[in-house]
Amino acid sequence: MTTTRWRWSRRQTLGAAAGFAAANAVPWYLSGRAVHAQSPTEIVHWSWLAASDGEVWARMIDAFNAAHQGKGLQIKMELVPEEQFMTKVQAAVVTGKAPDFGWGTAGMRAKQAKDGVIVPLDEVAVQVGLDLADFDEFALQQSRYPQYGNGLFMVPMDLMSLQPLVNTDHLQEAGLDPDAFPEDGAAVLDWAQKTTKRDGDTVTRSGILMTGSGVHPTVTWGIVAAQMGFQRASPDLKTAAVNPEAGLAAMQFVLDLFDKHKVATRDVTDRYKAFGTGQGTIFWTGPWTLNGYMQQNLPFRAYLFPKFGEKRVTYFEQGGLELYQQQDKGRYEATMQAVKWLSDNSFLWTTEGRGASPRKSILSRPDYKTAGPPWDKRGAFVDGMAFATEGEIPVQAGPDFTIYSGGNFLAKTLEGVWAGMTKPEEAMARIQEQWQKGLDAG
């Protein structure tokens, strides 16, 4: 067999390489830099909002860009998955290419405050004239980390809570009055019994929609445990798992929903999808779900979280905008101008987007209750903020403490309890030990 050998001279090779390099380099110099030199200041914003709330946030950014057309300031938004968000931000900070600002959750960034990844905003807020007196005091307090200079590390954008959405078709089918949804835990369990459907001993439609693992049983435990008097950390952040007996009672409460009352089933895989397809009647969730369920015409209303324990408490979450460390410190002011505009104009976000507004001036607007989703769907998420106090623990190990997680230390530990593989006392001992280490580390 003969082969024809293709010969290429050294001159041809070097010429081709030079041509290749030139073809790649020239457009970069001519187009990239020249355009950049003429373009306005571009503020890079990273967001992890990917549910129906993400669409409203995109409208907020579009509105900012439209309002600042020709004024030298534009926002470029990029979506980053929530779970990878802070890892990518930290990597970007290290390489000196961090986004200017992004979404954060109050109380979860102690480590980043300590490491200087997020920057304190007190001074720059004053510089751009952000009216901090117009903000809810609790929201501002949640944006600070007392052990790391007590600076303001976030501009609060929305206040969120977990409240029950209830499928009104199921209520009517069971002869229950949607206008009389109870606030007492025992009565809610009774309603759940009446709306649960079973095939023999197997729950085929949940009265209280739960999953057998992940976020939902964990957050239910966290809320009910707090209602029963359990504290994840003492107020001075010195002692972990105060009143563990209440925590154990709350574990039993969750187990009873599955095994004693039989109003929930561990068979539900995806809680959002399950409620949307009518697999459950009562489903406690956050305001970020409202738009999605409304778009699919699901018949539902939102109510205030029931009182299962001694005091009425529900999960609290605060979303806000944080600024990341920049090599060019001059960018902070321009970024804060953008954040100020977004906060001042957050009426759309806190009516159609999600949650209650942390701005007094917005809450007091006469049209606040009539804008966005109907009040019977949105109202509980505004009024319910009064008792939404079970927020984050502002220490470096904060992610281990959060009750709204499906994969953190707490959720993994409790999963064994829900599956009957770990005794509640054993789980509580592990939680106490790990959390105490977390508090001791500061």
Add this chain to the structure above:
Amino acid sequence: MTGGRGRNDPSGYLLVAFFTVPFLLFTVAPLLFGVYIAFTEWGIIGAPRWVGLANFREALADPWVANAFRNVVRYALIIVPGVTVLAFLFALYVHQRWPLSTLARTLFFTPNVVSATVIGLVWVWILDTQFGVLNHYLGLLGIPRIPWLTSPDWSLTGVALASIWWDLGLAFVLFLAALQDVPEDLYDAAAIDGASRLRQLWHVTLPQLRPVISMVVTLQLIATMRIFSQVYVMTNGAPVGSSASPVHYIYQVSIVQYRLGYAAAISVLLFLLIVLVTILQRLLLRERVRG
């Protein structure tokens, strides 16, 4: 590239560099860096701090690591034989040109070109305990509902089923190509000797496919050791870590918890396991060289 006078032509290096440089930069260098940070404590911010073997000691004592490695062995025991046997049978079906074999050829390979995320999402629906198609048909046969993804006893099997369906395509193509390469005269000779179709399969086809079987098993073992996407999409390792895999745990530790040194140590352990299993498997399935 050697010139007529036995001298190296430098332009050859330039051509090789188009592959070598990116390979060194983006594969070898990160790999070596990964091994280095396995001996450090590092959370992206700040310089890595040397901790010696501490990460490895912690990994060997971590029950979640042990659980993930146990799971990957269980995954391998289901997925590798599942893919190998089914892919061989499907290839045989198409090779024999049995009815609808042209359509079947497309159908068997199609899952392989779909992303793991799509496969995962589709199979979450198929395997839903309450409303899944699979449980519906099993119910018609009188089999009670199986909690494929929600029970610690079943979740690994559920994820493995989806993986078999997804991975089958490549092995199917390899087997089909190998079947088409088996010389016809071997079958003719066997037939003249009176061998039945089954004996021909056993004594002619399978020995001829031995190198391909070895390759399919090796590739599938390595793919299974690295299983991640299906786990992440279908169960996120739940319940109680019953479906978690080492790569899923590495992802959790590194990307979610920022413990890159510890994650790198687990990665090194996984790498060593893959090397060990590959060597063992090659020894077991290698062709005997006759003198």
